[in-house]
Amino acid sequence: MRLRALRDARDMTQADVARASGLTQSAVARLEALTGQVPKLETLERYVAGCNGYIALIISADTIELPENTVA
Template sequence: MTLRKMPLRQRQAHGSNLDNRHRDLLLPSDRRGQRMDPDKKSFRQRLRKLRPDVYERQEANALKRDIALKLRSLRDAADMTMEEVAAKSKMSLALIKRMEALAGPLASLTSIDQYVTACGGHWELVIRHGHKPEPTED
């Protein structure tokens, strides 16, 4: 089967959707899922060196990405579709999609509350003075 006739997921796994200037971000060991040599740089280290603009954009979106992933995880745990969350929360589907997007503007606390409540979850906001605590695994 040629690459063009492969389904998109197979092409992505094969690495064919990457153009040549980004191919060096992935090492052969990365593509095969094998453990990398400890002397080799991580993907984030290589990205920072080769594409500082992309790395900075990703770092700027870290909080948004974390919130979006937690919202998506909550929705999946509740076994709900985006449409169901939108209907139950009385928010638009477009807003639900923006809230689950990994980049872009942060949703308001009111929107987050409506989303979480619609999924049957609970949330809390913790504000501390001083050093940033280490992230905990949920």
């Protein structure tokens, strides 16, 4: 996941993301650190929407060609 990279690209602080997404700053920090429980998709969607970003979930038995700047 590239949550921190998205936040940095939008020049936002964790507090900015928290306000925009309705999450707490500590929840934003946990998501970025990938600690604790696996986050719900809804929580990730709120974070990404708060950063005006995009989210994609791809599940496939075949090889998937990803854009050059994408981290799998």
